[in-house]
Structure formats: structure tokens, C-alpha cells
Amino acid sequence: MSTRLKTGRLEAFSDGVFAIAITILVLELSVPAVRGDELLDAFLSQWPSYLAYLVTFATIGVAWLMHSAITNYLHGVDTTFVRLNLLLLLLVSFLPFPTALVAEHIDDYEAERVAAVILGINLLLVAVVVSTMWRYAVDHRLVRPDARDEEVQVLTRRLTPSLAGYVAVIVIGYFFPLVAVFGYLAIALLLMVPLGLARDDDLEVPAT
Amino acid sequence: MSTRLKTGRLEAFSDGVFAIAITILVLELSVPAVRGDELLDAFLSQWPSYLAYLVTFATIGVAWLMHSAITNYLHGVDTTFVRLNLLLLLLVSFLPFPTALVAEHIDDYEAERVAAVILGINLLLVAVVVSTMWRYAVDHRLVRPDARDEEVQVLTRRLTPSLAGYVAVIVIGYFFPLVAVFGYLAIALLLMVPLGLARDDDLEVPAT
Amino acid sequence: MSTRLKTGRLEAFSDGVFAIAITILVLELSVPAVRGDELLDAFLSQWPSYLAYLVTFATIGVAWLMHSAITNYLHGVDTTFVRLNLLLLLLVSFLPFPTALVAEHIDDYEAERVAAVILGINLLLVAVVVSTMWRYAVDHRLVRPDARDEEVQVLTRRLTPSLAGYVAVIVIGYFFPLVAVFGYLAIALLLMVPLGLARDDDLEVPAT
Amino acid sequence: MSTRLKTGRLEAFSDGVFAIAITILVLELSVPAVRGDELLDAFLSQWPSYLAYLVTFATIGVAWLMHSAITNYLHGVDTTFVRLNLLLLLLVSFLPFPTALVAEHIDDYEAERVAAVILGINLLLVAVVVSTMWRYAVDHRLVRPDARDEEVQVLTRRLTPSLAGYVAVIVIGYFFPLVAVFGYLAIALLLMVPLGLARDDDLEVPAT
Numbered sequence: 001m002s003t004r005l006k007t008g009r010l011e012a013f014s015d016g017v018f019a020i021a022i023t024i025l026v027l028e029l030s031v032p033a034v035r036g037d038e039l040l041d042a043f044l045s046q047w048p049s050y051l052a053y054l055v056t057f058a059t060i061g062v063a064w065l066m067h068s069a070i071t072n073y074l075h076g077v078d079t080t081f082v083r084l085n086l087l088l089l090l091l092v093s094f095l096p097f098p099t100a101l102v103a104e105h106i107d108d109y110e111a112e113r114v115a116a117v118i119l120g121i122n123l124l125l126v127a128v129v130v131s132t133m134w135r136y137a138v139d140h141r142l143v144r145p146d147a148r149d150e151e152v153q154v155l156t157r158r159l160t161p162s163l164a165g166y167v168a169v170i171v172i173g174y175f176f177p178l179v180a181v182f183g184y185l186a187i188a189l190l191l192m193v194p195l196g197l198a199r200d201d202d203l204e205v206p207a208t
Numbered sequence: 209m210s211t212r213l214k215t216g217r218l219e220a221f222s223d224g225v226f227a228i229a230i231t232i233l234v235l236e237l238s239v240p241a242v243r244g245d246e247l248l249d250a251f252l253s254q255w256p257s258y259l260a261y262l263v264t265f266a267t268i269g270v271a272w273l274m275h276s277a278i279t280n281y282l283h284g285v286d287t288t289f290v291r292l293n294l295l296l297l298l299l300v301s302f303l304p305f306p307t308a309l310v311a312e313h314i315d316d317y318e319a320e321r322v323a324a325v326i327l328g329i330n331l332l333l334v335a336v337v338v339s340t341m342w343r344y345a346v347d348h349r350l351v352r353p354d355a356r357d358e359e360v361q362v363l364t365r366r367l368t369p370s371l372a373g374y375v376a377v378i379v380i381g382y383f384f385p386l387v388a389v390f391g392y393l394a395i396a397l398l399l400m401v402p403l404g405l406a407r408d409d410d411l412e413v414p415a416t
Numbered sequence: 417m418s419t420r421l422k423t424g425r426l427e428a429f430s431d432g433v434f435a436i437a438i439t440i441l442v443l444e445l446s447v448p449a450v451r452g453d454e455l456l457d458a459f460l461s462q463w464p465s466y467l468a469y470l471v472t473f474a475t476i477g478v479a480w481l482m483h484s485a486i487t488n489y490l491h492g493v494d495t496t497f498v499r500l501n502l503l504l505l506l507l508v509s510f511l512p513f514p515t516a517l518v519a520e521h522i523d524d525y526e527a528e529r530v531a532a533v534i535l536g537i538n539l540l541l542v543a544v545v546v547s548t549m550w551r552y553a554v555d556h557r558l559v560r561p562d563a564r565d566e567e568v569q570v571l572t573r574r575l576t577p578s579l580a581g582y583v584a585v586i587v588i589g590y591f592f593p594l595v596a597v598f599g600y601l602a603i604a605l606l607l608m609v610p611l612g613l614a615r616d617d618d619l620e621v622p623a624t
Numbered sequence: 625m626s627t628r629l630k631t632g633r634l635e636a637f638s639d640g641v642f643a644i645a646i647t648i649l650v651l652e653l654s655v656p657a658v659r660g661d662e663l664l665d666a667f668l669s670q671w672p673s674y675l676a677y678l679v680t681f682a683t684i685g686v687a688w689l690m691h692s693a694i695t696n697y698l699h700g701v702d703t704t705f706v707r708l709n710l711l712l713l714l715l716v717s718f719l720p721f722p723t724a725l726v727a728e729h730i731d732d733y734e735a736e737r738v739a740a741v742i743l744g745i746n747l748l749l750v751a752v753v754v755s756t757m758w759r760y761a762v763d764h765r766l767v768r769p770d771a772r773d774e775e776v777q778v779l780t781r782r783l784t785p786s787l788a789g790y791v792a793v794i795v796i797g798y799f800f801p802l803v804a805v806f807g808y809l810a811i812a813l814l815l816m817v818p819l820g821l822a823r824d825d826d827l828e829v830p831a832t
Binding site for chain 2 (some may be wrong): 014016017019024027083089090094096100113118139185
């Protein structure tokens with residue numbers, strides 16, 4: 001059929017969007033306009049900006065890791081999967097905007113509540129779509145036949161608790177926005193850890 | 209001849225431009241400067257910006273899908289095709305500008321008419337060049353010999369109605385600009401649907 | 417030796433820089449702040465911005481074509497070539513800045529003279545480095561042994577006249593800056609044409 | 625195990641981030657708003673911006689060269705290496721921010737001291753993580769078995785002195801910030817030189 005896509009291009013295009021979204025975050029950081037040795041104070045007092053930067057960087061990093069893990073298991077993609085992938089990229093490339101919302105209002109409790117919830121919803125949607133992509137791939141036999149059942153189940157389990165985690169932290173964010181921002185960071189870092197269970201000798205020869 | 213290009217690099221360069229154009233759109237969204245719980249209202253009242261963002265994201269996404277479908281059928285490219293490809297990338301990378309025009313004037317009927325028509329013309333030109341690239345490829349036997357005639361005809365048919373659709377919506381845009389913006393979104397989403405006709409078992413083994 | 421690089425990564429990194437430089441140009445275009453139907457006038461009166469955009473887009477496009485043509489001929493790269501490549505990328509990624517200089521001062525004769533010469537020098541340096549890379553590759557036997565002598569000579573000849581062209585146009589730019597900007601565009605478009613001499617049946621089977 | 629990553633995607637994603645970080649630097653350069661032939665003076669008086677631009681460009685360029693040299697030696701990556709790689713990308717993509725700090729305060733001695741030290745710490749951290757990645761790869765047998773011991777030792781030695789160099793220059797930066805900025809540039813250029821020891825006939829056949 002004419003509409004099939006090479007998996008390679010889907011990966012290349014997605015890698016591009018992930019890489020750009022994770023890199024242009026820095027453009028949202030504003031250079032303090034103060035003069036003299038006040039610059040150090042001004043630089044340090046912007047820490048909420050760096051925190052928001054770190055949260056989004058870590059989340060996009062995790063999304064990329066998950067995306068790589070998923071496509072690594074596939075022996076092909078169908079057209080629905082490609083559209084789910086575009087939806088994921090839409091949500092990922094939007095992330096710098098709520099990140100900027102959080103960074104600019106962190107000293108304003110009422111506004112920060114709004115910003116933290118908006119960021120949380122964006123993060124949750126990323127997690128929902130990643131999870132949906134994996135379930136879709138499993139249900140529609142896009143997964144390589146040689147993948148062991150237990151491996152598939154491990155990845156399925158991994159993707160579910162993070163949804164519950166985001167919902168919990170979004171509710172917290174409505175009352176304690178700054179706690180929620182640290183919570184988003186914690187979720188992203190926790191999601192990085194379990195992916196690290198592979199043993200050191202568990203290498204993969206580069207396919208180049 | 210010295211001027212031949214690897215198809216791989218044409219795809220890599222194009223994927224890069226598509227990925228960047230689709231991701232830097234977010235930089236055009238402005239963070240509301242209000243304080244307190246007015247942020248939610250300010251965030252929501254910017255919906256035309258998000259709509260324009262979505263229109264351009266969907267259109268670039270469709271252009272990328274079409275581009276992938278086309279190059280997937282080719283067994284090689286010649287130098288004219290490479291230049292048509294550069295023209296397409298010029299039009300795609302320009303899209304964030306009329307998108308910003310639409311987003312910033314959506315509460316100003318007279319200006320919005322102008323912006324909606326300019327965006328529509330940009331979208332139309334993208335569709336014209338994609339269509340031209342495919343027709344050129346068919347006419348100059350760049351299409352793989354093993355591609356079935358009906359597949360080629362399906363892709364040719366798909367690309368033609370969207371031209372008529374854009375012209376119709378641009379005319380509408382002159383009188384009802386907001387309707388036109390939704391119309392552009394509808395065209396992009398419709399163009400995504402027919403590409404989804406492939407069956408679930410219609411997989412492609414990744415070539416890597 | 418430990419310092420060898422895969423040609424594939426040099427191409428991927430270079431494609432990335434070319435793609436980004438060519439795409440972020442659009443961020444330098446400013447959205448007119450006028451209201452009502454004056455938007456059309458404001459949009460059109462910005463034509464020098466679009467001209468500068470087009471000049472730089474075409475020049476980066478040509479540089480990418482030349483770069484692709486050159487690396488297509490190589491059977492490997494050495495470490496000096498990699499550094500020349502970094503120098504080229506430095507010059508290419510700088511181009512949006514003199515482009516913005518030209519765009520913002522086009523209604524100011526004295527300033528435009530300065531801007532047009534600065535842009536011209538940047539364009540000239542790009543052409544000098546591309547030419548140097550090719551000569552270096554020829555002199556150090558990086559060119560594939562199966563490349564025919566006449567092909568090598570064609571590419572060498574192609575790269576030389578553009579240097580003279582840029583010098584001539586830069587001098588013109590000192591007196592007639594707007595003429596020079598059109599001249600830069602003409603050079604870029606002319607450089608695209610000769611690369612199009614290949615016959616239609618002169619295809620390359622995609623290596624994927 | 626489900627968490628293994630193709631080396632190819634790690635390289636593609638990393639190349640994307642390096643390419644974007646090195647290219648968006650130009651967006652931090654501000655176009656002088658002066659009119660008439662004062663533009664030349666205004667353009668030239670911004671030289672500290674160009675110097676900062678050059679420092680960061682050269683440093684990201686070196687980091688990319690080092691990264692390429694390292695991954696070129698690996699026959700695979702494990703999950704810890706992938707996370708170290710994300711940490712490196714975090715530091716690299718942050719670099720445009722301290723670069724802008726330096727560029728905007730270079731005529732303000734007190735502020736410049738702060739900015740130069742912040743930039744130096746960022747550069748040092750990049751060097752530390754690159755060095756750590758290589759040591760980790762050596763210690764965990766990620767290096768290709770056919771790599772000769774002396775090659776491995778050369779790369780190990782190369783990465784260590786730069787750490788000491790950065791520490792020395794950061795201390796200088798606290799007293800003589802402008803000297804430090806030139807020092808950072810010198811380190812980056814010096815790090816480029818030794819990688820150039822390979823002989824001209826030391827080619828690599830492109831793997832494509």
C-alpha cells in the first residue's frame with residue numbers, strides 16, 4: 001500500500017523533534033538585565049526557571065527513552081501508529097510553553113497554581129499517548145515476534161503507574177504548586193531509574 | 209555525474225527542516241504577563257494562538273507524511289527533484305510567519321481577513337509543490353518499477369482535491385477569516401484520514 | 417587511529433546545522449503590529465525582509481547541495497577535513513545575523529551599504545571554505561578512486577567563478593546595496609542551475 | 625532486555641542536540657538599532673558577543689568531536705551510558721545561556737566576573753561528563769575489543785588535562801574575566817589540534 005512509512009524516517013523525524021524541543025528550552029531563559037555584582041544574585045534568584053527547565057528536559061528525555069524502547073521492539077509501524085506518533089510530537093513540542101508559564105509565575109502563588117496544573121496536564125497527556133502507543137503496538141501485533149512476553153509485560157507495567165503519579169501530582173499542584181513542580185521532576189527521574197536495570201554486559205552491537 | 213545526491217541525505221535534510229519548522233512554532237506563543245488567578249483566563253483567551261499553532265502543526269505533519277509517502281515510492285532522485293524539494297522546504301519553513309500573523313490578529317476582523325488569506329496562500333503553495341513533486345516523479349520515471357499502477361493513481365488522486373479545497377477555503381477566508389482557519393485545520397485532518405486506509409497487518413519490516 | 421570519524425555522523429551533524437540555520441531564519445521576521453486592513457500594506461512593505469530571507473535560504477540551500485555533492489565523492493574524511501567542515505558550519509550558522517542586518521536597514525542607504533557588505537563577506541567566506549574543502553579533498557586523495565577526472569574538474573570549475581562573483585557583488589554593494597542583495601540571490605540561483613545538468617535518467621538507486 | 629537502545633538512535637538524537645545548540649547561538653546576537661553609517665561601528669563594537677559566540681561554538685564543536693571519537697570506539701551502550709549522555713546533552717544545550725550572560729555584560733567588570741565564572745563552570749561540567757563517559761565506557765567494557773590499548777590511553781590522556789585547564793581559567797576569570805573568555809577559546813582550539821594528528825592517508829571508508 002502506498003501509505004506505508006519506513007520506520008527509519010519515523011525515528012529520524014521523531015528524534016529531530018525531541019532534540020529540538022529539548023534544546024530550544026534554553027531560549028525561554030531570560031538574561032538578567034542588572035549590572036555589577038548583583039548579577040550573581042539575579043542569576044541565582046532565577047532558580048525556578050532552571051527548575052522548570054530541568055523538569056521539561058528530564059520529561060522530554062524520558063519520553064525519548066520510552067519512545068526508543070518502544071520502537072526498538074517493533075518490526076514495523078502502521079498508519080494509525082504514525083498518527084499517534086504525530087500526536088505525541090505535538091504534545092512534546094508544546095511543552096516549552098507551559099514550562100515558560102511555570103518559570104515566569106513562580107513567585108505568584110495564584111498564577112503558579114494555574115501554571116503548575118497546565119504543565120501537569122501537558123506532562124500527563126505525553127504519558128498517556130506514550131502508553132497508548134505501546135498498548136496499540138502490542139494489540140496490533142506490531143511488536144517483533146521474538147520479543148519475550150515478560151519483556152513486553154515489564155514495559156506495559158512501567159508505563160501505567162506514571163499516569164497515576166501525574167494525576168496525583170496535578171491535584172497536589174492545585175494547592176501546593178511548587179511541590180508539584182518538584183513532583184514532576186521526581187516522576188521523570190524515577191522513570192529513568194527502572195530503565196537502568198539492564199546489566200552492564202547487556203550490550204547491543206551497533207547496527208550502524 | 210557529479211551532481212547526484214544520495215536519497216538518504218535528501219530525506220535527512222528534509223526531515224530536519226520539517227522537524228524544526230514544526231517545533232519552533234511554540235516560540236511564537238507569548239506567555240501572558242498577567243498576575244494572580246487571571247492567568248487561567250489569559251491562558252484560555254489565547255485560544256486563537258493555539259488554533260493557529262494546531263493548524264500549522266497539522267499541515268506540516270501532513271506535508272511530512274506526503275513527503276515520506278512520495279520518497280518511499282522513489283528508486284532515486286534527479287537534480288530537478290532536489291530543487292523542487294528545496295522549494296517545498298522554503299514554503300514549509302516560512303509557515304510559522306503567517307501562523308503568527310493569524311494568531312496575533314484574530315480579534316481584529318479586517319486584519320484577520322488579510323492574515324487568513326496569506327496563511328491560506330502559503331498552505332496552498334505547499335500543497336501545489338507537493339503535488340508537483342509527485343507528478344514530476346511519475347512523469348520522469350523516478351517511481352520504483354515495482355509500484356503498482358493503482359497505488360500510483362491513489363496517491364495522485366489524493367493530492368489533487370486538496371488544492372481545490374484550499375482555494376475554496378481561501379475565498380471563504382476573505383469574508384469569514386475564522387471559518388477559514390478551522391477550514392485549514394479540517395483539510396489537514398482530512399488529508400491525514402485517507403492515508404490511514406492501510407490494514408493493520410499491512411506492516412513494513414524496518415530497514416534500519 | 418582514535419580520531420577517525422564516521423562519514424555518516426559528519427553528514428548527519430552537518431545536515432542538522434544546515435537544516436536548522438535554514439529554518440530559524442523565519443524567527444527573524446517580525447509580525448507587523450498594525451491593526452485593520454493596514455496589515456496588507458504592512459505585510460507587503462516588509463518585502464526587503466522576505467528578499468533577505470530568500471537570499472540566505474537560497475545560499476544555505478546551495479551550500480548544502482555543494483556539501484552533498486562533495487561528500488558524495490569522498491570515500492572517507494580525515495581530521496583536517498572535519499575541522500574545515502566545522503569552520504563551514506560556523507559560517508553557515510552565522511548567516512541569519514547579517515541577513516537580519518540587511519532586512520532591518522533596507523530603507524536606510526548608509527546603513528544598508530554596511531549591512532550588504534557584511535552579508536556579502538559572510539557569503540564569500542562560505543564559498544571560499546566550500547571551495548577549499550573540495551580542493552583539500554582532491555589534493556589529499558579523499559576522493560573516491562572511481563570518480564572520473566572530468567567529473568572532478570567540473571566540480572572544481574563550478575566552485576571557482578562563484579568566488580569572483582561574490583567579490584564583484586560586494587564591491588557593487590558598497591555603492592548600490594540593494595542591487596548587491598539581488599546579486600547575491602542571482603549568484604545562489606545561478607549556482608543551482610548548473611548542478612541541474614544531469615539527465616533525467618541519471619538516477620541513483622537509494623542506498624537507504 | 626527491553627531497555628536496550630540502538631547506538632544509532634543515541635547518535636542521531638545527540639547529533640540533533642549538538643547541531644541545534646551550536647546553531648541557535650546566533651539568535652542571541654542582537655541587531656544594532658542604530659541608523660546610517662554608524663552601523664559599522666555598532667557592528668564592530670559588539671565584538672564581545674562574537675567572541676562569546678565563537679567560544680561556545682568551538683566548545684560545542686569539540687564536545688561533538690569528542691563524543692564522536694568516543695562512540696566510534698564503542699561496540700554498544702548500556703543504560704547508564706545513555707543517562708550520562710542525557711546529562712551531557714543537558715549541559716551542552718544550556719551553554720547558550722551563560723554565553724549570552726557573558727556577551728551582554730562584557731563592558732561591566734563586576735558583572736563580567738560573575739558571567740565568566742558561570743560560563744567556565746558550565747564548560748568544565750561538559751568536560752567532566754565527557755571524560756566520565758569515556759572512563760565509564762572503558763571500565764565497563766563498552767569499548768570495542770579490537771581497539772588497541774595505546775589508542776584508548778591516548779584518548780584518556782587527552783580528556784584529563786582539559787579539566788585542569790578549565791579550573792585554572794575559571795580562577796583567572798574571577799579576576800580577569802576577559803582573559804578567561806579568551807582562555808576558554810584557547811582550550812577549545814587546543815583540544816581540536818591534537819585530534820588532528822592522524823595522517824592524511826588515515827582514511828575511513830564511509831559505512832553509509
